[in-house]
């Protein structure tokens with residue numbers, strides 16, 4: 013993620029107050045929620061990094077949830093642990109302790125290979141810098157997750173082509189990412205993230221590298237595509253321009269949600 017200025021952060025906080033987006037991350041209020049809608053639950057997540065042989069606690073007993081049809085923003089100062097939490101929830105990084113459930117399945121105790129399977133089947137990722145494969149066309153980038161699930165390349169390409177049409181890139185199917193604009197690249201990355209209809213979409217600063225118009229287009233498409241599958245989305249962002257897309261904002265500080 014980019015290093016954002018404190019001005020950006022105060023702007024985000026100020027807007028939180030102004031638009032009155034619900035805040036809060038706690039899973040203790042589960043009794044008041046519809047458990048059938050729950051997609052992601054994280055309970056008492058702890059994570060330390062060892063720096064110079066010394067442990068440094070980044071997440072100190074974090075609780076979090078995201079439900080179907082919900083877009084939750086994660087905010088907080090630089091270094092507060094947002095990306096770490098996102099990586100743990102995305103089965104990319106192991107926590108030291110705590111429980112994570114995705115679509116009703118505990119994932120924190122799974123073997124690496126089983127967590128990889130959960131990731132491929134249930135989670136889509138969007139990154140700030142797109143992370144497209146440079147040597148593959150837009151269509152093949154989007155087809156990759158389907159082929160990893162066992163679909164033939166021909167069928168995967170057909171579905172990828174259809175989805176690229178949905179995100180306004182039907183004329184760019186055969187183009188390499190290096191020949192596309194940042195906004196177009198992020199739309200390809202979004203298509204790649206949702207092509208398997210994942211239950212959970214995780215995005216790390218998806219609009220930070222985009223101008224306002226491209227960022228809004230990506231967010232509109234993300235909301236539209238995620239709504240079709242009833243997925244939950246969790247977005248780490250410092251970008252006050254996209255605040256209106258949040259259903260709930262959770263602010264992390266000193267290893268815990270405020």
Ligand SMILES: Nc1ncnc2c1ncn2[C@@H]1O[C@H](COP(=O)(O)OP(=O)(O)OP(=O)(O)O)[C@@H](O)[C@H]1O
Pocket residue numbers: 013014015016061062063070088089090091092093094095096097
């Ligand atoms: N692999 C690692 N090894 C050691 N320390 C790490 C590692 N990854 C992250 N950290 C440290 O953990 C803390 C939290 O990092 P993280 O990237 O999760 O924060 P963040 O809130 O996403 O920050 P930013 O908004 O600046 O991207 C930071 O102090 C960072 O330097």
